[in-house]
Amino acid sequence: MRAKTVRLSDVGTQDADAWRGLSSDAVEPNPYFDVDFLRTTHRRLRPDVDPWVVLVGDDDRLCGVLPYVQRRSRTGAVVRSTGPPLGSTVVDLQTPLLRRGRHLEASRGILAEVGRGAYGAPVVVIVEQQRLDGPAWDGLVGAVGGSNVLVRHRGERGAVLPAHGSTGSGTNDRPASGRPVAIDATMLGHLSGSRRKSLNRSLSGLARELGPVTWSDRSDDPQAIVDFIALEQRGWKGDVARGGEGVATRPDGARWLVEVTDSLRDADELFVGELRAGDVTLFATIDLRAGDRWFGMRDAYDERFSRFGVGNLGRLSEIRHMEQSGLQFDSSANPQTYPQASALYPGRLPVGKIVYGANAAGRAALRIARTLERARAAVRR
Known part of the structure; x- marks a missing residue:
């Protein structure tokens, strides 16, 4: 060789x-x-x-x-x-x-x-x-x-792995835009009872304060990336003094993300999901596909509603999307850096x-x- x-x-x-x-x-x-x-x-x-x-x-x-x-x-x-x-x-x-x-x-x-x-x-x-x-x-x-x-x-590392007997080959199916989020026993079964109750209370509180909570697929909308950058910039990831490394904190970072996601979208290898309550975007995620599986790339949440655990609710909605579509998903998150986020996933990768x-x-x-x-x-x- x-x-x-x-x-x-x-x-x-x-x-x-x-x-x-x-x-x-x-x-x-x-x-x-x-x-x-x-x-x-x-x-x-x-x-x-x-x-x-x-x-x-x-x-x-x-x-x-x-x-x-x-x-x-x-x-x-x-x-x-x-x-x-x-x-x-x-x-x-x-x-x-x-x-x-x-x-x-x-x-x-x-x-x-x-x-x-x-x-x-x-x-x-x-x-x-x-x-x-x-x-x-x-x-x-x-x-x-x-x-x-x-x-x-x-x-x-957190993951969504193929169910027993599934080929796990993955498809490009995505949930319909605006699908209601169903936080239920099936979705949360791998979590502790106290964690399930807490997340259900958060979902109910969001619905009362802002309106129905939905999960939307914006993969085909280039404006979704612009909106993601703005969401990231409003939180700690956009604040260098707080250790943030959001794309807009780098001289050419926003242009980089737009260029990368444009290429992925053209190849049908991009997923952009949003968790919304009423007309407020609470959480957004960007995933990309390689071979027969999907990988987490970036996510951001609205810190004004952090008391509701919107980051966790968004990731759980992403997990549900991958499970319902029969997809393999690797969060790509370092468990040393993000232990709480890693614990949300039903599958584990050593x-x-x-x-x-x-x-x-x-x-x-x-x-x-x-x-x-x-x-x-x-x-x-």
Whole structure:
């Protein structure tokens, strides 16, 4: 299997076409590592960053892609990471693209290539957020061996998974615009009794104060993105002083979101949902599709009504949409950052921060790190 490493800006037309083909046939889809998404993101949000990209494949097709940024650790190791500023921290989902049926070979090719060019220094690869099950995980662990993998910050990301006996293939069906929200036992069965009562009280309170609560599909309306940006900007996400990273807080962020969602809409890979009460938008979400599943991208809520838990009600309405349509949905939310939001979902995906030893020196450094972690754990006990 052939491999090469190039800058994102130097990916040519032929390689970009092959990359798009791999995105649609990856054993585990990742829309955030699609070539067009990454190009647009770095052009608009971080034009000062030009990530490296490992491309591996046969003569006739691409089988694996891993973008990364590089830094030196305090110990002198070369760290090649999928973390910030790669993708300008748009989302916590960094699974490499591996071709279906070739994921083990592609993993070996990627890790061999990414371990080169360090002139004897240890090389470690950090995937900041990756599933700890499934074929991509199996391929990467199989390529380096379990002893050369260190897992940190384990957690469970929220998801909607296929029902037992379902193919989970996904469709493009969406609920009719303005469908009433039914917060009932079926929708909330995975939550505690007290949580169900609280959410039902919130829904009743909203209806009394503002009017009927509805869930609307605005995927085909470009104005929905403009409205989303305005909603996000009115809350904490629009306030840099409060740690907000809303799109409008970045110089070209609003243009980036419009450009990305226009492209997704044209490809029928965009979902924009809104929770409304009367004529007030309480919550809005933007999701995108890759392969046979949907992924959370951004959401925002009206903080004036935060006492009603409108963020939770909006996410539960989104969950219901995905369940009713028979879709797989990955929230893409880091459970370390958003533990309460992750707990709302009926399904769970085990995830963590993964460190791989990519060359002999890197694997030796990783073994030392594992030994030190075990020793610290023993002392804490």
